[in-house]
Amino acid sequence: MDDTIVAPSTPLGRGALLMVRLSGEDSLQIALRFFRPRGKVQPRKAVYGKLYDYEEGLFFDEGIMVYYKAPGSYTGEDMVEITTHGNPIIIWRIVELSVKAGARQAEPGEFTYRAFLNGKMDLPRAEAVEELVEAQSYRGVTLSFSQLEGGLSRRIASLREELLNLAILLETEIEFPEEEVSLERQELVLSLKKAKEKIEALISQFEKGKQVLEGIKLVLVGKPNVGKSSLFNALLEEERAIVTEIPGTTRDFLRERIIIKGIPFLITDTAGMNPKPRDEIEKEGMKRAQQLIEEADGILFLLDLSSPIDESDLALAKLTSGKKRLFVLNKKDLKHKLSEKDLSQLGEGAFVKISARKRDNLEALKEKMWETFSSAAPMEGVYVNSRQKAFLEGALSHLKRAEALLKENVSEEIIAEEIRETIRQLEEILGKISSEEVLRNIFSRFCIGK
Ligand SMILES: Nc1nc2c(ncn2[C@@H]2O[C@H](COP(=O)(O)OP(=O)(O)O)[C@@H](O)[C@H]2O)c(=O)[nH]1
Ligand SMILES: [Mg+2]
Numbered sequence: 001m002d003d004t005i006v007a008p009s010t011p012l013g014r015g016a017l018l019m020v021r022l023s024g025e026d027s028l029q030i031a032l033r034f035f036r037p038r039g040k041v042q043p044r045k046a047v048y049g050k051l052y053d054y055e056e057g058l059f060f061d062e063g064i065m066v067y068y069k070a071p072g073s074y075t076g077e078d079m080v081e082i083t084t085h086g087n088p089i090i091i092w093r094i095v096e097l098s099v100k101a102g103a104r105q106a107e108p109g110e111f112t113y114r115a116f117l118n119g120k121m122d123l124p125r126a127e128a129v130e131e132l133v134e135a136q137s138y139r140g141v142t143l144s145f146s147q148l149e150g151g152l153s154r155r156i157a158s159l160r161e162e163l164l165n166l167a168i169l170l171e172t173e174i175e176f177p178e179e180e181v182s183l184e185r186q187e188l189v190l191s192l193k194k195a196k197e198k199i200e201a202l203i204s205q206f207e208k209g210k211q212v213l214e215g216i217k218l219v220l221v222g223k224p225n226v227g228k229s230s231l232f233n234a235l236l237e238e239e240r241a242i243v244t245e246i247p248g249t250t251r252d253f254l255r256e257r258i259i260i261k262g263i264p265f266l267i268t269d270t271a272g273m274n275p276k277p278r279d280e281i282e283k284e285g286m287k288r289a290q291q292l293i294e295e296a297d298g299i300l301f302l303l304d305l306s307s308p309i310d311e312s313d314l315a316l317a318k319l320t321s322g323k324k325r326l327f328v329l330n331k332k333d334l335k336h337k338l339s340e341k342d343l344s345q346l347g348e349g350a351f352v353k354i355s356a357r358k359r360d361n362l363e364a365l366k367e368k369m370w371e372t373f374s375s376a377a378p379m380e381g382v383y384v385n386s387r388q389k390a391f392l393e394g395a396l397s398h399l400k401r402a403e404a405l406l407k408e409n410v411s412e413e414i415i416a417e418e419i420r421e422t423i424r425q426l427e428e429i430l431g432k433i434s435s436e437e438v439l440r441n442i443f444s445r446f447c448i449g450k
Contacts (some may be wrong), residue, residue, distance in 0.1 A: 001117065004030060005099040007106035008091045015086035016067055020094045022080040023111055026102055026125040028067055031080040034097045035065050043069040050123035051084065055098065062092050075111055075405035083133030103248030113439070116431065123431025123442070124152045127385060130446045131213055139262035140213040143383060151382040152202070153430065159198055160426045166191055170416040185406065188415075195422075199396045202384050207375040209383020215257060215264035216373050219292045221313035221320055222302030224274050227330040230356035231302065232256070232269040235366075253288065260370045262379075265308050267300070275315035290319065298324040301346075304354065305414050309342040317346040325349035326372045328365060333358050387442070388429050 004024025012018065012374070022031055028041070036059075037049035044066065051061040063084040073079040099105060107113075116126045128147035134142045166188065191344045218227040236256050254269045270289045277283040293299065299320045303313060324351060329338065333355040343351065352368045354361040384392060402418035427433045434442075 001114070004007055004103045005110055005114075006110070007104040008031075008088075008095065009081070009111075012088035013086075014088070014196055017083050018086045018088065018091050019081060019083045019096075020091050021082075021111065022098060022103060023073070023075040023077050023106075023114060024103070025078055027080045027415065030098050030101045030103050031065065031067075031082065031302050033101045034094065035063075041065070041067050043067055043072065049081075051090070051094065053093065055100070056291055059094060061085055063450040071118065071120075074120065075114040076120045077114060077382075079178075079428050088346065106331065107444065109443035112446060113443040115444070116439070121148075121433070122153050123439075124156070124388065124429065125150065127387075127442070128152075131385065132398065135213050136257060136264040136266070137212060137262060139259075139260050140264070140378075143209065143212055143379070143381065146381050152384065155198070155221060155382065156429050158428050159195060160423055162191065162421050163195060163426070167419040169417050170412045170419065174412050174416065189403070189406060192399055192406070196396065196399050196403070199399065201393050202382070203381045203396070205380055206386070206389045208377040209385070211263055211375055213378070213383070215266045217266045217268070217295065217297045218300050218369070218373065219268045219289075219296040219298075220270055220300050220302060221273060221289070221308075221316055222304075222330075223269060223292065223316065226302040226304045226355045228273070228302055231300070231328065231330065231354070232267065234356045235267060235361055241281050242312060244405060253292065253415070258366075260366045261371065261374075263374050265369060265373070268296075271317070277311045293320055293323065295360075296323060298326070300369070301325050301327045301349065303327060303329050303338060303343075304331050304347075305329045305336050305338045306331045308337050308339070309345060314345065321347055324374060326368055327351035329353045333362065339346050371423045378388035391425045391428045394428075395422045398422040398425065 002025065004022060004026040006020065006022045008018065009015070010019045010020045032041075033054055033437050035049050037047045037054050039047050039049075041047055046064050046066050049063065049065055050059045051063060051245075052058075053060050061084050063082050065083075066081045068074070068079040070076060070078045072332055082094065084094070094107060112121075112126050112129050116123065124444050125148055128144050131146035132141060132148060135144050149221045170188075180195075220232060222228050232254065235258050253271060255266055257264050257266050259265070270292060271285050272288045274286060277286050299318070301320060303309070325347075327343070327346065329351055332353040350368055350372055352361065352365050354365050398421040401416050402422070405415050405418065424433065431439065
């Protein structure tokens with residue numbers, strides 16, 4: 001923590017600009033080894049300068065430097081940000097020159113970790129930074145930004161406050177039993193119920209939040225030539241997959257994202273999905289399709305309206321029976337030969353008739369996709385990730401235990417202990433009492449800084 005770290009902070013492609021960051025006590029001193037400012041360096045003021053290679057004795061680029069003085073920076077430490085022309089070679093040379101001047105290359109997530117340790121943000125906010133960067137839709141961006149602004153943190157903190165007051169009241173009763181009881185049992189019952197409802201409301205946002213942020217993974221399933229690739233293209237409104245009349249020609253998997261009512265759907269077009277593989281390639285294709293089906297959140301099951309159901313359809317129906325499905329009846333522009341009875345053999349799932357080739361009824365399909373696969377929970381501007389959810393569930397079980405104990409008329413002490421345990425679970429969410437190992441583990445999964 002007391003060393004100075006350096007890392008590129010933009011993806012290292014070629015473009016107009018790239019940025020590198022330093023954080024730690026020696027940031028400015030190290031930066032000034034290779035950055036020659038033209039003008040006075042002042043906190044939070046951009047200064048133009050040239051980049052000097054102090055090993056080779058030459059200038060290699062020009063750029064803008066901003067110096068932040070502790071604690072007024074992202075990490076809470078002294079920081080320097082340097083923007084250069086957008087060639088990664090320049091950035092790597094800056095990193096190299098920084099390291100040679102005494103900096104250390106940052107670990108993934110380390111800037112945000114420092115911000116957390118220095119009290120710049122609590123754990124849900126730090127996690128929101130990562131979630132914001134990873135969000136798969138604009139709705140996901142706005143959602144994670146409201147989390148970054150304290151959406152979840154505030155709710156957890158106020159809940160913690162309320163429970164803390166309860167615990168303290170109970171404990172006062174224990175210590176001074178002869179004094180006027182300030183806390184009626186009736187009140188306690190009500191307070192616990194309210195707290196429980198708040199926690200349940202947060203847990204209920206998990207699924208929705210995950211869908212908005214990460215998207216819903218769908219796989220196109222259907223025998224060769226039903227129109228999977230045609231539908232894939234129709235949904236994307238571009239010719240991404242190869243459409244041919246030779247069955248089983250799409251050999252690769254393609255994944256693309258479409259947004260329906262703010263929810264990203266990640267759709268995979270499967271190749272060589274032939275339940276009766278004719279060669280090694282098709283066998284391998286089938287194996288990989290099976291893997292994809294297992295990992296998917298749902299299945300878009302394609303059928304050909306112009307032909308009756310056959311064994312291949314039935315085999316695929318069996319393969320996907322454990323998943324949420326939407327049956328997409330394609331080629332509705334052709335003469336229908338698929339009967340209701342055929343459909344009933346396939347099992348559970350809503351259906352919709354479309355023509356991928358004619359781009360017909362796609363809006364209805366999208367509406368059905370949204371109905372079938374997206375979580376029914378309303379969007380509340382707050383969400384919980386899986387880590388936070390686990391602790392909320394822990395908190396909930398202790399609250400329920402406190403409620404049950406209350407009915408049994410046990411001593412205040414035991415109830416207070418359950419409330420204390422609930423509070424500890426909430427503090428884990430905020431990162432107040434998490435061990436260094438746990439914290440490092442959370443931050444090292446961050447992609448930022450990689
Ligand atoms: N008439 C008609 N033909 C379609 C429709 N959708 C796809 N096709 C045709 O069916 C054939 C196979 O389509 P493709 O998308 O490659 O099927 P895949 O093997 O499931 O990927 C192509 O000739 C498509 O033009 C449709 O809605 N109506
Ligand atoms: Mg195909």
